[in-house]
Each structure stands twice: as C-alpha cells, then as structure tokens.
Amino acid sequence: MRADYVEALRKDMLAVIAASAFALRDTIGKSAFDERVMTAMGKVPRHEFVPIEFQPYAYANIPLPIGFEKTISQPFIVALMTDLLDIEADDSVLESPETA
Numbered sequence: 001m002r003a004d005y006v007e008a009l010r011k012d013m014l015a016v017i018a019a020s021a022f023a024l025r026d027t028i029g030k031s032a033f034d035e036r037v038m039t040a041m042g043k044v045p046r047h048e049f050v051p052i053e054f055q056p057y058a059y060a061n062i063p064l065p066i067g068f069e070k071t072i073s074q075p076f077i078v079a080l081m082t083d084l085l086d087i088e089a090d091d092s093v094l095e096s097p098e099t100a
Contacts, residue, residue, distance in 0.1 A: 001047055001055055009059035010042050013075050016061045017041060020076045033083040041079050046072065 018032065025031035047058035049072050054064045063071040073081075087093060 006045070006047060006059075013059040013061070014038060014042050017076050017079045020061070021079070028080060030083075033079050034086075036087075037079055037083045040082070041075060046075070 017038070021028065021033055022031050047055040050058050050064045050066055057064060058072075059075065061074050061076050063074045063077075066072050085093065
C-alpha cells in the first residue's frame with residue numbers, strides 16, 4: 001500500500017476514534033483519549049498485522065481476522081483499552097490472546 005494512502009487512512013481512523021469517544025463520553029467516562037494513545041494509534045502500521053487481502057480495511061473501525069481464528073480488534077476498542085490502562089513511560093505491557 002502506498003504511504004500517502006496509508007497516511008490518509010490513518011488520519012480518517014483517528015477522526016473516527018475521536019468522534020466515537022466523544023459520542024460515547026457518558027458511557028466511557030471521558031470525551032477524548034490521552035494524546036499519547038492517539039499518537040501511538042496513528043503510528044502503528046495496522047496493515048502489516050493482517051493478511052494482504054484485508055490490508056485495505058486495516059484502518060477501518062472493524063475487527064479483522066489475522067489467522068488461527070483470531071482477530072485484530074477494531075481501532076476504537078484498542079484505543080479505549082490502551083487509554084484505560086493509563087500506561088506510564090517505564091511500564092511494560094503484554095497482551096495475550098484469549099485461548100479456549
């Protein structure tokens with residue numbers, strides 16, 4: 001995917017995340033996410049974590065399959081979970097997929 005196309009998709013994704021946070025402010029308890037979270041969301045190359053046929057949808061606010069019956073969560077949920085963790089600069093985080 002071309003860099004300028006990915007950049008446009010990322011900007012749109014960030015706008016959707018921000019609008020969703022504002023729309024759900026009464027439910028999630030805040031109207032915006034920490035700027036560090038939004039910056040990180042804008043830097044992660046989501047298209048590199050999904051199969052090639054799903055890369056055009058990597059920045060859409062939907063979960064996408066990544067193989068082995070697993071998905072990459074929709075961007076809003078990733079931003080929400082990350083923001084709620086309130087991670088500090090010296091913290092380490094490991095996300096482990098749920099196994100059945």
